[in-house]
Amino acid sequence: METLKEYVDQIDPQHKERMIEVLTWVKETFPNLKSRIAWNQPMFTDHDTYIIGFSVSKKHLAVAPEAVGINHFTHDIVEAGYDYTKQLVRIPWDSAVDYTLLVKMIRFNMMDKAECSTFWRK
Numbered sequence: 001m002e003t004l005k006e007y008v009d010q011i012d013p014q015h016k017e018r019m020i021e022v023l024t025w026v027k028e029t030f031p032n033l034k035s036r037i038a039w040n041q042p043m044f045t046d047h048d049t050y051i052i053g054f055s056v057s058k059k060h061l062a063v064a065p066e067a068v069g070i071n072h073f074t075h076d077i078v079e080a081g082y083d084y085t086k087q088l089v090r091i092p093w094d095s096a097v098d099y100t101l102l103v104k105m106i107r108f109n110m111m112d113k114a115e116c117s118t119f120w121r122k
Helices: 004-009 013-029 066-072 074-079 099-112
Strands: 034-038 041-046 049-056 060-064 089-092
Touching: 004 013, 004 034, 004 041, 013 034, 013 049, 013 060, 013 099, 041 099, 049 099, 066 074, 066 099, 074 099
Parallel strands: none
Antiparallel strands: 034 041, 041 049, 049 060, 060 089
């Protein structure tokens, strides 16, 4: 799998529309970010450093802003009604996407990693 289209085409049709909506939103809201498929999931990078990634499961859309992003926004994640782990936020398929929270996470990672020269934080 090398393109977002290839990734989306293999998603359960029940969840495909939501994933297209979120990926399109990221591309339109942050046109400077580059999209790619790595580790079998779509992700967005800035100056070749990881900013945010997405994946799907049977019960939720997973958002992965790295652990630092989750730690920084734990209160906002809970306020949005989402569950989270050390590495990802779970947005249930039947819940609305909190795009304000996504903006905060993406902007935070872009600023926090502005001088980062590696893909992942060290």
